[in-house]
Amino acid sequence: MPAATNIVIVGGGPMGSAIARGLKRSSPDMSITVVEPDPRRRAELIEASIPTLENQPPPPIHQTS
Numbered sequence: 001m002p003a004a005t006n007i008v009i010v011g012g013g014p015m016g017s018a019i020a021r022g023l024k025r026s027s028p029d030m031s032i033t034v035v036e037p038d039p040r041r042r043a044e045l046i047e048a049s050i051p052t053l054e055n056q057p058p059p060p061i062h063q064t065s
Contacts (some may be wrong), residue, residue: 006035016047 007023009016010057012034 005031007032009034012038012041 007030009020009032011021016034016036020034023030023032
């Protein structure tokens with residue numbers, strides 16, 4: 001995550017991505033980070049130049065025993 005983040009969005013699905021893009025367009029200097037456990041979605045966000053938390057373990061709800 002960047003050293004200073006103004007907004008953290010949890011979930012990089014359609015709504016989280018749309019919010020991140022909209023906020024970045026309206027305030028280009030704002031630092032926005034999207035937290036997304038799914039590596040495929042993270043790749044899509046990175047291609048769209050939206051920072052994500054890399055190499056983070058999945059949230060507990062996604063863990064299996």
